[in-house]
Amino acid sequence: MDLKPLLVKNDERILLVVADGLGGLPKDDRTELEAAQTPNLDRLAAQSSLGLTEPVAPGITPGSGPAHLALFGYDPLSHEVGRGVLEALGVGLVLTPEDLCIRANFASIKDGVIVDRRAGRIPTEENRRLCSRLQEEISDIEGVKIIIKPSKEHRFVVVFKGYGLSDRLPDTDPQHEGAPPVAVEPLAPEAERSARVTREFLNRATDLLKAETQANYILLRGFSHYPSFEPISERYGLKAACIASYPMYRGIARLVGMEVLETGNSWDDELETLSQTQDQFDFFYLHFKETDMRGEDGDFAGKVRLIEALDQRLPQILALNFSVLAITSDHSTPALLRAHSWHPNPFLLHSRYCRVEGVEGFSERRCQQGVLGQFPATQVMPLLLAHARRLKKYGA
Amino acid sequence: MDLKPLLVKNDERILLVVADGLGGLPKDDRTELEAAQTPNLDRLAAQSSLGLTEPVAPGITPGSGPAHLALFGYDPLSHEVGRGVLEALGVGLVLTPEDLCIRANFASIKDGVIVDRRAGRIPTEENRRLCSRLQEEISDIEGVKIIIKPSKEHRFVVVFKGYGLSDRLPDTDPQHEGAPPVAVEPLAPEAERSARVTREFLNRATDLLKAETQANYILLRGFSHYPSFEPISERYGLKAACIASYPMYRGIARLVGMEVLETGNSWDDELETLSQTQDQFDFFYLHFKETDMRGEDGDFAGKVRLIEALDQRLPQILALNFSVLAITSDHSTPALLRAHSWHPNPFLLHSRYCRVEGVEGFSERRCQQGVLGQFPATQVMPLLLAHARRLKKYGA
Numbered sequence: 001m002d003l004k005p006l007l008v009k010n011d012e013r014i015l016l017v018v019a020d021g022l023g024g025l026p027k028d029d030r031t032e033l034e035a036a037q038t039p040n041l042d043r044l045a046a047q048s049s050l051g052l053t054e055p056v057a058p059g060i061t062p063g064s065g066p067a068h069l070a071l072f073g074y075d076p077l078s079h080e081v082g083r084g085v086l087e088a089l090g091v092g093l094v095l096t097p098e099d100l101c102i103r104a105n106f107a108s109i110k111d112g113v114i115v116d117r118r119a120g121r122i123p124t125e126e127n128r129r130l131c132s133r134l135q136e137e138i139s140d141i142e143g144v145k146i147i148i149k150p151s152k153e154h155r156f157v158v159v160f161k162g163y164g165l166s167d168r169l170p171d172t173d174p175q176h177e178g179a180p181p182v183a184v185e186p187l188a189p190e191a192e193r194s195a196r197v198t199r200e201f202l203n204r205a206t207d208l209l210k211a212e213t214q215a216n217y218i219l220l221r222g223f224s225h226y227p228s229f230e231p232i233s234e235r236y237g238l239k240a241a242c243i244a245s246y247p248m249y250r251g252i253a254r255l256v257g258m259e260v261l262e263t264g265n266s267w268d269d270e271l272e273t274l275s276q277t278q279d280q281f282d283f284f285y286l287h288f289k290e291t292d293m294r295g296e297d298g299d300f301a302g303k304v305r306l307i308e309a310l311d312q313r314l315p316q317i318l319a320l321n322f323s324v325l326a327i328t329s330d331h332s333t334p335a336l337l338r339a340h341s342w343h344p345n346p347f348l349l350h351s352r353y354c355r356v357e358g359v360e361g362f363s364e365r366r367c368q369q370g371v372l373g374q375f376p377a378t379q380v381m382p383l384l385l386a387h388a389r390r391l392k393k394y395g396a
Numbered sequence: 397m398d399l400k401p402l403l404v405k406n407d408e409r410i411l412l413v414v415a416d417g418l419g420g421l422p423k424d425d426r427t428e429l430e431a432a433q434t435p436n437l438d439r440l441a442a443q444s445s446l447g448l449t450e451p452v453a454p455g456i457t458p459g460s461g462p463a464h465l466a467l468f469g470y471d472p473l474s475h476e477v478g479r480g481v482l483e484a485l486g487v488g489l490v491l492t493p494e495d496l497c498i499r500a501n502f503a504s505i506k507d508g509v510i511v512d513r514r515a516g517r518i519p520t521e522e523n524r525r526l527c528s529r530l531q532e533e534i535s536d537i538e539g540v541k542i543i544i545k546p547s548k549e550h551r552f553v554v555v556f557k558g559y560g561l562s563d564r565l566p567d568t569d570p571q572h573e574g575a576p577p578v579a580v581e582p583l584a585p586e587a588e589r590s591a592r593v594t595r596e597f598l599n600r601a602t603d604l605l606k607a608e609t610q611a612n613y614i615l616l617r618g619f620s621h622y623p624s625f626e627p628i629s630e631r632y633g634l635k636a637a638c639i640a641s642y643p644m645y646r647g648i649a650r651l652v653g654m655e656v657l658e659t660g661n662s663w664d665d666e667l668e669t670l671s672q673t674q675d676q677f678d679f680f681y682l683h684f685k686e687t688d689m690r691g692e693d694g695d696f697a698g699k700v701r702l703i704e705a706l707d708q709r710l711p712q713i714l715a716l717n718f719s720v721l722a723i724t725s726d727h728s729t730p731a732l733l734r735a736h737s738w739h740p741n742p743f744l745l746h747s748r749y750c751r752v753e754g755v756e757g758f759s760e761r762r763c764q765q766g767v768l769g770q771f772p773a774t775q776v777m778p779l780l781l782a783h784a785r786r787l788k789k790y791g792a
Contacts (some may be wrong), residue, residue: 025749025750025751026751026752027751029754031751039780052769056790057397057775057778057779058771058775058779058782059775059777059778059779059780059781059782059783059787060397060402060778060782060790061782061787061788061789061790062788062789062790062791063789063790063791063792064792065791065792066790066791076790076791077397080791081791082792083792085791103792106537126537334749335749336749337749337790340789341749341782342779342782342787343749343751353654364751364767365751365754365767368766368767368769369765373769
């Protein structure tokens, strides 16, 4: 539903807290959220409405891109974003629709076979050194400008700036060790030139890297162009800001037109940024990444501790007195699965206008029993706007 | 959503148990499922996720065809299957899209009025004798080949094999006793020839049956062509088998490309077939018909007993160690209504990756409170695939 005709401006501020991968699965009958001691969240839940959000569709495990797009109100099935574009946005590149974006990994190759797809997860410093070296030596291929930017650990971004570059190229990453890289063959006739530029780039880059012990190869994935999104300012009438330390999330926020604020690497840095800028925006997207990482590592206890750390910061968040506060996740990352999952997300909504739970406790099961029930994540934004009194009546 | 790009092959096996018409309505405050003693199901429920599935849409009572199509993940509103086709598939006929399929009943007529629409539910043996006689005498009309196959009791199938036969003909069954049969008049100009062949068929058949005391007439219903479905092997990457003793359910399974296994008439026969073939398929659809029949008969106590019989077989089913087990129904058949109903279906999902209920009990009310909430039956298959880890992540 197009909300634009209903939008109203006012001073009510909205805070959307995304604890990445928060939802989990039970171990000894309790999920990570249930095992965690969360007295502040539990108390807040009693004065809030709870529910469960479904990022894409039942049974579908979303990547971070689709999961965040859904939370921001953009149907992820009709708004696809390539990994290359997300990474490029994340490292702060300014893109045009002609640019071809590629997500790259430093990798280790031996006798033509990939022996480590992440080059031993080299330190970010090492990544920076290698990227500068590559950028210095490779700036142009067939009139296409080459931009190389480090991300974190083994990840970096390559952007080909030029006209008529097609994204119909395969990932060169074979997805598992022990296999040779996938050859760069065009998937459509119009990708012939892109393929040639890519091959030349790979040849020159691996020549430059051949003396490296770990990062002696490059894998390329997610060839993609920058898609065009209706900005959140138009779609929801919100001046919106993103506070996230990880590049990918900053990238997706930029894609939907949020202002991406400078912040530090820790949750406390992010909260400090929020505290300092709270009066300058109508809407904040505040992203906590680490819960997801512990889930991906299969570290149940570690995820529990991080949920408790979030709980300890809740009084500080509440003290900022946002009119509307939502606490949720983009997707679940159960430690049991060591991966994103298809299970719906716990969702807590706090405002003056909630039908409150009246029962303490914040967990997947409590949310399932909650006032809001289970609903598509794309409906979160309309709900937040309603609670901020930013949507007028539909019809007379 | 098209799942094909997300499909992954592995060894995880899925078992979908359909207790036909399982859902009910309360008598003395308890539904059939609540009145039944089901200790095994109750215990399993505590370690599973529960929910309610909606076959077609709120308030819509589905026939068995649409209800099963929904369960198998085919939107029943965009995949119509005529009753004639279902019956023809059920008796094992191999069809082409040109064939015109008709569901037929032996009936009793007196002075031009139908006095029994089912000819006293004549025994299947009698049905077989009459069908052979008809087939012997009527093999061809106007160059159209006539196939006559007995089903169960008074039901049989007629297929007209020829080109250009339209299905735009009315059911001749007046739907209640005491009325004359409906005349075979074409519903569209292109059905003129089909109407002529049908009238000639009826004339010759009733002439052959005129000496019968009960089955002296034929009622025709559901004139229909064979529709084309994407096979379940392509749609979900599953090697799928059907274990069902009733023709109609075998027919619909065949329609979506399942392999229909030979089995006996009893639940124990079906379980024996499952046990013997369990390693040969990725997915089993196991159908228990009788719960529905007791519901249709208005036999509350009988339906309760059958639910208890299902419960007693649960340990045997669990011993087969399927990775994913779902127990549900295609539609509800409350004894109170003596018919299919629009009420959603109890749904139980058991796998390693469930957010478990933690509470014993399997009933419509428990399912309504369940972890999965209420959801369209078309989403059952994606959910089963997810729990079998057969769907990879959507997007990066």
